[in-house]
Amino acid sequence: MLELFKLDHTNRFPAVDFALIEPNGLLAFGGDLSAERLLEAYKHGIFPWFSEGDPYLWWSPDPRGILALEDFHCSKSFRKSLRKNQYRATLNNNFLAVINECASIPRKSPGLGNVSETNNLTWITPEMKNAYVELHHKGYAHSIEIWDKEILVGGLYGVAVGGVFCGESMFHRKTDASKAALYALVLHMKNHNMGFIDCQMETEHLRSLGCQEVDRELFIDMLDEQLTVELSEDCWRAQSLGILV
Numbered sequence: 001m002l003e004l005f006k007l008d009h010t011n012r013f014p015a016v017d018f019a020l021i022e023p024n025g026l027l028a029f030g031g032d033l034s035a036e037r038l039l040e041a042y043k044h045g046i047f048p049w050f051s052e053g054d055p056y057l058w059w060s061p062d063p064r065g066i067l068a069l070e071d072f073h074c075s076k077s078f079r080k081s082l083r084k085n086q087y088r089a090t091l092n093n094n095f096l097a098v099i100n101e102c103a104s105i106p107r108k109s110p111g112l113g114n115v116s117e118t119n120n121l122t123w124i125t126p127e128m129k130n131a132y133v134e135l136h137h138k139g140y141a142h143s144i145e146i147w148d149k150e151i152l153v154g155g156l157y158g159v160a161v162g163g164v165f166c167g168e169s170m171f172h173r174k175t176d177a178s179k180a181a182l183y184a185l186v187l188h189m190k191n192h193n194m195g196f197i198d199c200q201m202e203t204e205h206l207r208s209l210g211c212q213e214v215d216r217e218l219f220i221d222m223l224d225e226q227l228t229v230e231l232s233e234d235c236w237r238a239q240s241l242g243i244l245v
Contacts, residue, residue, distance in 0.1 A: 007031030007058070011040045016060040016216060025061030032056070033131035035138050042161045043227060045220050047168075047200060052125045062216035065202035069194070071210035072186045081176045082183075082243060087153070089184035089241040090145045095136045098143040098155040099129055102169035124169065132168070135159060142236055144181040144188075146172075153177045156185065160236065163195035163229030164222075182209060184241045192235045195226040 005014040005028040019027040027046060031037055033056065041047060041058060050057040103124035135141035136157075142165075146154035154177020156170035165185065172178035185197070198219075199211045214222075 004029050007037075007056075011037045013041060013044055013046055013058065016045055016220065019060045019062065019216075025059040026057060027060050028058040029055045031058070033127060035131070035135050035140070038131060038135060038159070039140060039161070042159050042166050043223075045198075045216070045223055047166065048128070049123055050125075051123055059200075060216065061201055063202075063213035064216050064219040065199035065206060065211050065213055066219060066222070067182075067186075067197040067199055067206070067209065067211045069186050069190050069196060071212065072183065073208065073210040074183060078176060078179060078183075082180060085148065085174065085176065085180075087177065087180050087243065088147050089180065089243050090147065090239070091184075091188065091241050092136075092142055092236065092238040093145045094152065095141065095143040095157060096133060097152055098145060098157050098171070099124065099132060099169075101152070101155065101171045101173075102157065103129060105171055132157065132159075139236065144185050144241070146177045146180045146184070148174055148177075154181050156181045158197075161223075161227060163189075163193070163226035163231070164198055165189060165194065165196075166198040167200070179209065180243060184243050187243070188241055192231055193229075194231070195229065196222065198223070 005018065007028050007030040014028060016027060019025045033048065046058050046060045048056055049059050132141045141157060141159050143157040144155055145152055153174040154172040156167060156178065158165050158167040170178040170181060199206050202211050202213050
């Protein structure tokens with residue numbers, strides 16, 4: 001019988017050590033999606049993940065997927081693709097469009113472990129979308145947009161806490177556009193001496209780009225170290241980003 005922590009009106013979370021082994025990382029349920037609770041979650045290595053109609057579910061899997069900035073794999077074929085497509089990248093130019101695109105893509109249902117089949121549902125429910133849009137307006141959630149001329153063809157969004165970018169979702173409408181968004185993010189984070197990208201869970205696709213798994217205990221230590229990083233005021237302002245080829 002599964003026993004989960006039920007969150008109350010405060011923004012406190014149980015220690016991640018109490019997360020279940022199966023399904024991997026399930027820690028708590030309930031609470032709300034306020035900006036304050038979400039930020040508290042990310043600062044402790046916890047994130048929400050649930051389907052529409054489910055209670056709010058909070059996760060902290062072990063091991064954890066991370067992408068060290070120096071480990072991003074920029075292959076010759078990818079560089080060739082960038083030269084061919086001539087994409088341009090922006091930061092926080094159209095957060096709403098990016099999260100809407102991400103929400104339109106069928107995803108795996110939360111808590112299915114290694115099940116690879118997708119369905120017609122999305123975990124980015126209207127309530128989730130509104131919560132992250134609020135985080136964006138408060139200056140914590142950010143988007144990378146990839147453009148083919150004036151058409152949005154790819155992007156990603158996530159939450160920044162200190163020197164860590166907690167990636168949430170990405171999409172592409174043209175070849176390598178989501179990969180280009182990740183590459184633009186990596187370059188931007190390097191320019192601002194940030195630490196790493198939290199990928200939550202490693203997938204085959206992310207592994208091909210340099211993502212690796214680390215023990216949750218190590219991840220929490222790395223996260224704690226990055227929470228004290230102070231960034232320049234212009235780090236997350238809306239701007240154009242370069243993509244080196």
